[in-house]
Amino acid sequence: MRGNLFAVAVDLVVLTVRDGALCGLLVQRAAPPYAGYWALPGGFVRPREDLRDTAARQLAELTRAATGDAVTGHLEQLASYATPDRDPRGRVLSVAHLALLPDLPEPVADPEAAVSAWRPIDETAGLAFDHDRILADGVERARAKLEYSTLAASFCPSEFTISELRRVYEAVWQTEIDPRNFSRKVTSTDGFLMPTESRAAGGRGRPAQLFRRGPATALSPPLTRLL
Amino acid sequence: MRGNLFAVAVDLVVLTVRDGALCGLLVQRAAPPYAGYWALPGGFVRPREDLRDTAARQLAELTRAATGDAVTGHLEQLASYATPDRDPRGRVLSVAHLALLPDLPEPVADPEAAVSAWRPIDETAGLAFDHDRILADGVERARAKLEYSTLAASFCPSEFTISELRRVYEAVWQTEIDPRNFSRKVTSTDGFLMPTESRAAGGRGRPAQLFRRGPATALSPPLTRLL
DNA sequence: GCAATAGTGTCTTTTAGACACTATTTA
DNA sequence: TAAATAGTGTCTAAAAGACACTATTGC
Structure with missing residues (x-):
């Protein structure tokens, strides 16, 4: 089937409200490309995994929430991004998902010892890859959906x-x-x-x-x- | 980069209104899998093509509309579908797009001599792959957006x-x-x-x-x- | 003339928006 | 007591929904 194969990742726009401000969850990249840059949390889809399962798995890793807890959050597919040169490693398609969470009492965990932080959404400019755009799309989706x-x-x-x-x-x-x-x-x-x-x-x-x-x-x- | 590579296709939910009924554009598959079945029009993303360009190219092929014409239609990304066994040929991710068109005076053309037809959306059950679901999602998106x-x-x-x-x-x-x-x-x-x-x-x-x-x-x- | 569709106006009910007032807590 | 937040009520303006009426065409 044609040679145009893609790596497929899921990136997460995780939003919450803390101290009266809409905040997004960011991770600091440890390895190239964009080492040291802040980025949306995400990862590759596993061989027999569906997109939503990938997103849910990554979200669980980020929050370390026991699945037994009452699910108060929300997770939905946002959009896909596949501009040819968005990732210097090759052709990568990212299926962004949008997650809305209550302000977590326990701090958000870093699954792979990566630094992660909540950041007010108007202080997030300069993210890795095309993540500024993805985050903006997620925020706009959230704003519209509240209506x-x-x-x-x-x-x-x-x-x-x-x-x-x-x-x-x-x-x-x-x-x-x-x-x-x-x-x-x-x-x-x-x-x-x-x-x-x-x-x-x-x-x-x-x-x-x-x-x-x-x-x-x-x-x-x-x-x-x-x- | 991990061995989990996907073929990436763009499928189109093309809707119009004719004779008072909402209709979708379908093509009849000539080759396996699902040979003889009706399906959404679509095709694979080319090596250096962005998703929207793939969708626009396929839509132009379907309608043979000269690009110089006044653009009255609408094209937007709908959602991505990547359930592991949705395509028997292997791991295929489909980025569905939604197109809304006026009832075309010229008949819709078949780019590769494939049979194509407008079908009222409540007479479309039994499509190939997961296209019933994709079409339903597109129709629901259109219904909601009119509001x-x-x-x-x-x-x-x-x-x-x-x-x-x-x-x-x-x-x-x-x-x-x-x-x-x-x-x-x-x-x-x-x-x-x-x-x-x-x-x-x-x-x-x-x-x-x-x-x-x-x-x-x-x-x-x-x-x-x-x- | 009549049937059909276009276009305007009017009335009533519902909802949004502004804001007065009472209730119950902490300091 | 004052300050702060919760909760209810009231008034007005805007919009939705129902529907009467006039206008302009083809037959």
């Missing part, structure tokens, strides 16, 4: 308050949202938020009610992002 | 009436839309429709005004699809 899906909850822990959810929107969109209108909107969307018995503790004001994610995936009508 | 983008105009010729545009929505969503409310909605969206001096001829009733696509790409607020 018409319940995906913002993927950035929250399994139980969260409406304020936490609102701060996710504010961080991803870099907007301010009226807390009262936001509350009305999300609580009136059927299946978005399931109330729990407990309330948040440790805050400064009145303790807020805690919610879990409901079964709804779509928001209609959508939340409008107005910058 | 919040001006992409419906890609299904129309360069000049079209509001009725033609409405019939695109009705065919893709399989809904009925009130012509008067639809007209109000699309004409009040800035940059969606640019009026021309001419009017449609040959219809049964009062001749309708012809429009061209405007520069707008997003619809906000979106058109709601209610089945």
